[in-house]
Amino acid sequence: MKKLKVAIIGAGPAGISSAVEFKAEGISDIHIFEKGSKFCSTIRRLYPAGKRVDKDYKGVIASTEGICSFETETKEEFLNRMKKYINDYEIQIDYNIEINGLEKKGDDYVIKAGSFHVAQSRFVIIATGVFDKPKRPSYPIPEKIKDRVFFELPKELPEGEKILIVGGGNTAAEIACMLAGKCDVYLSYRRPQFFRINEENLKELEKRKDDITFFLGTEIKALEEDKDSVKVIFHDGHTEVFSKIFYCLGGSTPKNLLQKMGVEFRDNSPVIDEFGESNLERVFLVGDIATKRGSIINAFNSAHRAVKRIFEKYHTLIKS
Numbered sequence: 670m671k672k673l674k675v676a677i678i679g680a681g682p683a684g685i686s687s688a689v690e691f692k693a694e695g696i697s698d699i700h701i702f703e704k705g706s707k708f709c710s711t712i713r714r715l716y717p718a719g720k721r722v723d724k725d726y727k728g729v730i731a732s733t734e735g736i737c738s739f740e741t742e743t744k745e746e747f748l749n750r751m752k753k754y755i756n757d758y759e760i761q762i763d764y765n766i767e768i769n770g771l772e773k774k775g776d777d778y779v780i781k782a783g784s785f786h787v788a789q790s791r792f793v794i795i796a797t798g799v800f801d802k803p804k805r806p807s808y809p810i811p812e813k814i815k816d817r818v819f820f821e822l823p824k825e826l827p828e829g830e831k832i833l834i835v836g837g838g839n840t841a842a843e844i845a846c847m848l849a850g851k852c853d854v855y856l857s858y859r860r861p862q863f864f865r866i867n868e869e870n871l872k873e874l875e876k877r878k879d880d881i882t883f884f885l886g887t888e889i890k891a892l893e894e895d896k897d898s899v900k901v902i903f904h905d906g907h908t909e910v911f912s913k914i915f916y917c918l919g920g921s922t923p924k925n926l927l928q929k930m931g932v933e934f935r936d937n938s939p940v941i942d943e944f945g946e947s948n949l950e951r952v953f954l955v956g957d958i959a960t961k962r963g964s965i966i967n968a969f970n971s972a973h974r975a976v977k978r979i980f981e982k983y984h985t986l987i988k989s
């Protein structure tokens with residue numbers, strides 16, 4: 670079992686930038702534990718190749734508070750940037766370890782993967798993100814059509830098929846634009862117009878408006894099997910048959926995991942202060958799990974605020 674000053678759970682933008690901030694302050698006794706086989710697993714898995722990674726995201730003009738930052742660039746450039754941070758700051762990451770338990774032991778916390786005690790640490794930063802648990806619709810998805818319903822992009826993209834994309838955020842817009850012209854694309858969103866979508870994505874949708882059929886202000890009531898396809902029944906009675914459905918509804922907080930670790934919840938959100946500290950003293954939440962409007966710059970900034978707070982509030986403990 671490793672004995673650490675800081676254990677960080679998750680090697681995404683929030684976990685890596687937390688490590689960078691600690692290292693910059695001269696704390697070397699830190700380690701990241703990552704369940705994937707590479708850093709930034711969420712971004713690798715969910716962003717299509719060549720995707721534009723926007724600095725200003727969900728209509729929020731981003732400004733950087735800490736060390737880590739970036740300008741709008743491609744997925745591949747962004748991953749190289751994160752790799753450079755890891756190398757430059759000599760950040761230690763253990764891969765293929767899924768942390769699913771936390772236990773108080775004296776003044777420390779024991780970080781656990783099943784029954785295995787991975788590390789004992791004075792401070793814990795939880796940076797697991799929300800995308801391991803995509804949000805699902807409230808209606809059931811019949812077993813027989815499960816292989817036609819997707820919550821993330823499949824490796825092989827469809828061509829020449831009739832596709833329904835459900836959602837009104839940036840991800841829905843980007844997937845619609847990517848498939849427009851290659852498939853017969855429909856986009857269903859429950860609001861009558863797009864809301865909190867990047868300017869850039871609105872322009873891209875406008876350019877492809879002849880290749881995308883917009884079902885705005887529509888809500889799906891149920892899905893049914895229809896031969897080899899999916900029949901979608903909308904609340905207004907309209908029905909339409911699609912070859913595949915892509916849901917882009919965002920992620921959800923890993924409530925069970927956090928509660929099991931002892932983090933309190935109120936109204937479905939973890940109880941944390943403005944710096945991300947939870948009811949468990951010295952256990953901080955950063956990145957997407959600590960906010961309702963996640964973005965990369967928010968992940969970087971929340972890491973900066975948490976680390977700054979640790980140096981202010983626990984000065985002696987972190988330095989000793």
Ligand SMILES: Cc1cc2nc3c(=O)[nH]c(=O)nc-3n(C[C@H](O)[C@H](O)[C@H](O)COP(=O)(O)OP(=O)(O)OC[C@H]3O[C@@H](n4cnc5c(N)ncnc54)[C@H](O)[C@@H]3O)c2cc1C
Nearest residue numbers: 679681682683704710711723768797798956957963964965
């Ligand atoms: C399709 C898509 C497009 C997006 N486009 C943009 C954009 O253009 N600009 C922008 O600013 N934001 C964008 N976002 C949002 C952005 O990706 C997130 O806000 C950001 O990745 C959050 O960083 P994070 O470190 O909090 O979480 P994540 O990036 O999700 O990283 C969490 C890490 O923790 C690991 N992990 C999870 N559970 C465990 C565990 N139990 N034990 C160990 N490790 C664990 C995961 O494998 C992952 O590596 C997009 C999101 C999606 C899905």
